Amino acid sequence: MNEHFPDVPTIPFEGPQSDNPLAFRHYNADEQVEGLAMKDHFRFAVAYWHTFRGTGQDPFGAPTMQRPWEAPADSVDNAKRRAEAAFEFISKLGAPFYCFHDRDIAPEGETLKETNANLDAVVDTLERLQEATGVRLLWGTANLFSNPRFMHGAATSCNAETFAYAAAQVKKALEATLRLGGENYVFWGGREGYATLLNTDMKRELDHLGAFFHMAVDYAQKIGFTGQFLIEPKPMEPTKHQYDFDAAACVAFLKTYGLDEHFKLNIETNHATLAGHTMGHELETAAMHGLLGSIDANRGDTLLGWDTDQFPTDIYLTTEVMLIVLKHGGLAPGGFNFDAKVRRESFEPIDLFHAHIGAMDAFARGLKIAAAIRADGALDEMLTARYSSWDSGLGAQIESGELGFEELERLMLEKGEPAANESGRQELFENVVNRFI
Ligand code: XUL
Ligand code: CO
Numbered sequence: 001m002n003e004h005f006p007d008v009p010t011i012p013f014e015g016p017q018s019d020n021p022l023a024f025r026h027y028n029a030d031e032q033v034e035g036l037a038m039k040d041h042f043r044f045a046v047a048y049w050h051t052f053r054g055t056g057q058d059p060f061g062a063p064t065m066q067r068p069w070e071a072p073a074d075s076v077d078n079a080k081r082r083a084e085a086a087f088e089f090i091s092k093l094g095a096p097f098y099c100f101h102d103r104d105i106a107p108e109g110e111t112l113k114e115t116n117a118n119l120d121a122v123v124d125t126l127e128r129l130q131e132a133t134g135v136r137l138l139w140g141t142a143n144l145f146s147n148p149r150f151m152h153g154a155a156t157s158c159n160a161e162t163f164a165y166a167a168a169q170v171k172k173a174l175e176a177t178l179r180l181g182g183e184n185y186v187f188w189g190g191r192e193g194y195a196t197l198l199n200t201d202m203k204r205e206l207d208h209l210g211a212f213f214h215m216a217v218d219y220a221q222k223i224g225f226t227g228q229f230l231i232e233p234k235p236m237e238p239t240k241h242q243y244d245f246d247a248a249a250c251v252a253f254l255k256t257y258g259l260d261e262h263f264k265l266n267i268e269t270n271h272a273t274l275a276g277h278t279m280g281h282e283l284e285t286a287a288m289h290g291l292l293g294s295i296d297a298n299r300g301d302t303l304l305g306w307d308t309d310q311f312p313t314d315i316y317l318t319t320e321v322m323l324i325v326l327k328h329g330g331l332a333p334g335g336f337n338f339d340a341k342v343r344r345e346s347f348e349p350i351d352l353f354h355a356h357i358g359a360m361d362a363f364a365r366g367l368k369i370a371a372a373i374r375a376d377g378a379l380d381e382m383l384t385a386r387y388s389s390w391d392s393g394l395g396a397q398i399e400s401g402e403l404g405f406e407e408l409e410r411l412m413l414e415k416g417e418p419a420a421n422e423s424g425r426q427e428l429f430e431n432v433v434n435r436f437i
Helices: 038-042 048-053 075-095 112-133 158-180 203-224 248-258 268-275 279-288 315-327 351-375 378-386 393-399 404-415 425-435
Strands: 045-048 099-102 136-141 184-188 229-234 263-268 291-296 335-338
Touching: 038 351, 038 378, 045 048, 045 075, 045 351, 048 075, 048 099, 075 351, 112 136, 112 158, 136 158, 158 184, 158 203, 184 203, 184 263, 184 291, 203 229, 203 248, 229 248, 229 291, 248 263, 248 279, 263 268, 263 279, 268 279, 268 291, 279 291, 279 315, 315 351, 335 351, 351 378, 378 425
Parallel strands: 045 099, 045 335, 099 136, 136 184, 184 229, 229 263, 263 291, 291 335
Antiparallel strands: none
């Protein structure tokens, strides 16, 4: 496989001193960190939609990307050639996984029947390429947002036949994911939301969404798909009010509809920031409910208010993410999917390598830094000390449920004032992290 990126070798690990732009300086797949190989900590995936379907088109300008393998008009043959290019790229990069939407990998036909046949034909090719390269499918999903039929939503549409079409589409996408050995299946609620309550029955729409997910769980059980289901929170874009606003809203939704046994969350950095949160906040919220499933790794731009889907290069961010992921015991069967696109101005195929190499290295550094912080232990000791009033005496009695308002009132009437507060030492906590960066 050396047809589409003939000038690029398999990307080697050369170490931090290397100035070779086509080498890893930190990501060393088999290097052990906390007893696990880096490749198993991350389970990196390439996002088919951005990397192989992104054109560089924006609301103000035409496509810019040079993709020599693309024919002027899409077809099943073109989709198969694109898949060859994709697998050459992913293998040379050394990412173990990829992710797709059904409509990324194969073109829509005139009818659902024709569309399904197109999908089957390309899935045959993907199956062969997976076998030839060893690249695996981290997750599949259905695109329930691009086609105009989904303008009012898919599972939350006011049009019952649109709901039925979405169900048929997810059924087929689940079958394709099962056939390709996908380890997860994702739902991002692209147009599951609304613009105005004047024309929206919110409760009815959410009931439909809950029912839709139960149908997916039932069908997965029927066909023997044992992968992990994931919901991906996002607060806005394309709709004004997205139902899956953030991790907290998704947790509440899953629990309300009795779905929390079957689903976890796929947390995306730029979605967290659009919701007014940090990535750390969203990861911790999901994890503390036992619902952290997978990560869509990217970043936004603090000066731009939309979903810029940039490749992550910020070492503070990757350190924060890895501290939380390590604390909660890792992500498998989830992984780190680069839901990120090269800038419109970075239009050459080689830019796809620069983007992914930089992001994998940024996460590898974050992992090494986080492991060093954990091995040192000072940060953890400071955190434990901050809560020490809860470890014995009064705090322990409150936590164990022995005391109520009356006992606590009696105690405070006696004491008059609680013990003096200690400094929060935020600056010192930040300095300890910086010691390792
Ligand atoms: C959209 C987004 C999607 C999902 C998959 O913002 O993140 O690409 O990850 O549908
Ligand atoms: Co995403």
